[in-house]
Amino acid sequence: MIISRKIELDYGHxxxxxxxxxxxxxxxxxVVEAxxxxxxxxxxGDAxxxxxxxxxxxxxxxxxxxHDVLDHGFAVWKDDHEDxxxxxxxxxxxxxxxxxxxxECLAKWAFNQIEPHLPANVSLINLRWYETPNNWADYTGEEE
Known part of the structure; x- marks a missing residue:
């Protein structure tokens, strides 16, 4: 069985x-969809x-x-020294x-942020990062 959840956040980069x-x-x-x-x-009887x-x-x-890590914050590249x-x-x-x-990078980051916190019987199979309503990236945990 597969389920998904979305959250929204405001961020800069x-x-x-x-x-x-x-x-x-x-x-x-x-918008982030896991x-x-x-x-x-x-x-x-289990809840x-x-x-x-x-x-x-x-x-x-x-x-x-x-959300609580990046909302109203900034994502910045370590090699972009000035910014x-x-x-x-x-x-x-x-x-x-x-x-x-x-x-793409933020989808991968978000995947790695939440995967370790899921119950043992649940696998994160896709993280979708919508940069705008018409542009998004999917990350499945598999390296390129």
């Missing part, structure tokens, strides 16, 4: 090597009987490890990435 407007400091209203897979709980996991628990994990210095001096919520903070 810059892609210094980009040829478009993305090389400017700017922000997005992001899709998990597992067997439905069949233990009689989660008939569920893979309670949506509330998945939401709590996503809010704690993605990194400015952003870390100015902002309390900063995610420093190992590669330019594209939708």
């Amino acid at each position: 810059t892609l210094p090597n980009s040829f478009s407007f993305c090389n400017q400091l700017h922000g997005h209203r992001g 899709t998990v897979e597992g067997r439905m709980i069949d233990k009689k 989660q009987e008939g569920m893979v996991m309670d949506f509330k628990f998945l939401n709590d994990i996503m809010m704690t490890h993605i 990194l210095e400015f952003i870390t001096r100015r902002n309390k919520r900063v995610v420093i990435t190992n590669e330019p903070p594209t939708a």
Whole structure:
């Protein structure tokens, strides 16, 4: 059985090597969708009987490890020294990435943020990061 949960957050980033407007400091209203897979709980009387996991628990994990880390914050590339210095001096919520903070990079980051916190019987099979309503990246946990 497969279930998904979405959360929303506001974040900023810059892609210094980009040829478009993305090389400017700017922000997005992001949507993050986690899709998990597992067997439905069949233990009689269990509060989660008939569920893979309670949506509330998945939401709590996503809010704690993605939203509360990056919402109204900035994702900045560790090799972007000029912006990194400015952003870390100015902002309390900063995610420093190992590669330019594209939708692809942020999908991978978010996947790694929540996967360790899922119940043992549940697997994260996809993390979708919507940078805009029309642009998103999917990460499945498999390296390129």
